[in-house]
Amino acid sequence: MNKIIAAFAIGVVFGIGLTIAQMVNPAKVLSFLDLAGNWDPSLAFVMGGAVGVAAIGYRLVPHLPRPLLADVFQIPTRTDIDARLLIGASLFGIGWGIAGLCPGPALAVLALGHQAGLFFALAMFAGFALFEIYDRVRMKSK
Amino acid sequence: MENFTPISALTGGSLIGLSAVLFMLLHGRIAGVSGIAGGLIVPVAGDWPWRLAFVLGLIAGPLIYMALGGRLPVISFPVSSPAWLVAGGLIVGFGTRLGGGCTSGHGVCGVSRLSMRSMVATGAFMFTGFATVYILRHLAGV
Numbered sequence: 355m356n357k358i359i360a361a362f363a364i365g366v367v368f369g370i371g372l373t374i375a376q377m378v379n380p381a382k383v384l385s386f387l388d389l390a391g392n393w394d395p396s397l398a399f400v401m402g403g404a405v406g407v408a409a410i411g412y413r414l415v416p417h418l419p420r421p422l423l424a425d426v427f428q429i430p431t432r433t434d435i436d437a438r439l440l441i442g443a444s445l446f447g448i449g450w451g452i453a454g455l456c457p458g459p460a461l462a463v464l465a466l467g468h469q470a471g472l473f474f475a476l477a478m479f480a481g482f483a484l485f486e487i488y489d490r491v492r493m494k495s496k
Numbered sequence: 497m498e499n500f501t502p503i504s505a506l507t508g509g510s511l512i513g514l515s516a517v518l519f520m521l522l523h524g525r526i527a528g529v530s531g532i533a534g535g536l537i538v539p540v541a542g543d544w545p546w547r548l549a550f551v552l553g554l555i556a557g558p559l560i561y562m563a564l565g566g567r568l569p570v571i572s573f574p575v576s577s578p579a580w581l582v583a584g585g586l587i588v589g590f591g592t593r594l595g596g597g598c599t600s601g602h603g604v605c606g607v608s609r610l611s612m613r614s615m616v617a618t619g620a621f622m623f624t625g626f627a628t629v630y631i632l633r634h635l636a637g638v
Contacts, residue, residue, distance in 0.1 A: 360522045361546040362553040368515040368527070368600075369557015375508025376501065376569040378558060384574055385499060387629040396505040401603060403509025404516070408608035411517025421524030428525050429609070435616050442595020443602065447621030449587030451628025453575050456599040457529040457592055458512075460585070461554045463571065470573040473581040474588075481589015482534040488590075 357423045369462040375400040378463045380454030380470075387451055516605050528601020529554070530592035575638070595621075 376382045377400060386397035416427055450456050455463070455474050463471040519527040523546070535547050562568060575581065592598040595617055597606060602621075606614020632638040 357523065357546045358549045360518075362549040362556075364515045364518050364522070364527070365550040365553020365555075366557045366560055367511055367518065367553075368529075369554040370561045370566070371508045371511030371515060371557075372554075373508070373558045373561050373566070373568065374511065375505050377508070379569050379571045381572040381574050382499070382569070384629060387625045388633055389626055390630055390634050392499070394499045396499070396501045399502045399505035400509035400512070401599075401607075403506040404513035404604040405509075405608045407510045407513025408516040408604055411513070412520060412605075412609055415517060415520045418521075421520070421522060423522045424524040426524060427520070430526065430606075430611065430613075433612055435613060439595050439613055439617055440620055442591045442593070443597075443617035443620035444595075444624045445587050445591030446595055446598060447591075447624030447626075448628045449584045449589075449591060450599075450621065451625040452587070452632065453581055453584030454573070455584070455588070457533060457588065458554065458598070458600050460588070461529065461533065461551055462557055464555045465559050466568065466571060468571060468573065470576045470581055473578050474585040477582040477585025478589035479533075479537070481586040481591075482530075482537050482593055483589075484586065485534070485590050485593035486537050488594075 360423055368458065371404075372459050372462045375403075377456075377459045378466070380459075382454075383450075383456075383459070384454040387454070512600070512604060513608070516600070516608075526601055526605045528597050528605060530589075530598040531596070531601055534589070534593045580638070591621075 372378050382394065383397060385392060385394040421427060453474055457478060460475045460478055464475055516527040519525055532547050532550050536544065558568060597614065597617060602614040602617040607618055
């Protein structure tokens, strides 16, 4: 139960961060991605603030014997650069550039009553599902 | 640059970083939204409830911010045709799962851990994001 409450609370902090940073506004995100237009560098400061805080926290937290509500730290260890990483990340950037929404803001904007956000989020979950199907077909053919 | 908002960007970004640190401290995991939300598609026992709680927290975040007296930013969707939104959502959903992360998992968490995979992925999605907006806005005139 504590895990569920903690996850909800952390989601709330994340959602408030996205709201204050104005990342829930696709126009703001697109004006960052529009280098040749009326460029708005704000998003770089969002990334800078987030990376700065996380970099400090991540240096301290894993020194604990274990997480407070789980048995082990699950930190990614892979270092290989494979085609999936490159193709997946490149595709993600294309979709991000089309609509100005990435997964966090796509969810955070949902309760604010914008039909466009709902279309995007539903399609994003369809994309998640499409990946699961693709992954299973790939695994079988191996 | 008249829309540049460095203070709110840094503040919001820091909260996003804080939620990433809290998630590591409590759950021992990377706070990647595409991974957490995408994991809802194929339910794993004991795993589904906290994933859903995080997503619901993310959705509730802006509402709680308003309830605390915060002012929502202006939200506008420069790209609002359902066809573009659905295409963008599908590509973001599939691409983030294939590439193992999005702006949060790779861009914030991975970069702050100095993960080579995440730094390469972040470079890739930033590049295709910039390129997509350039092509759509300045070449195709969408």
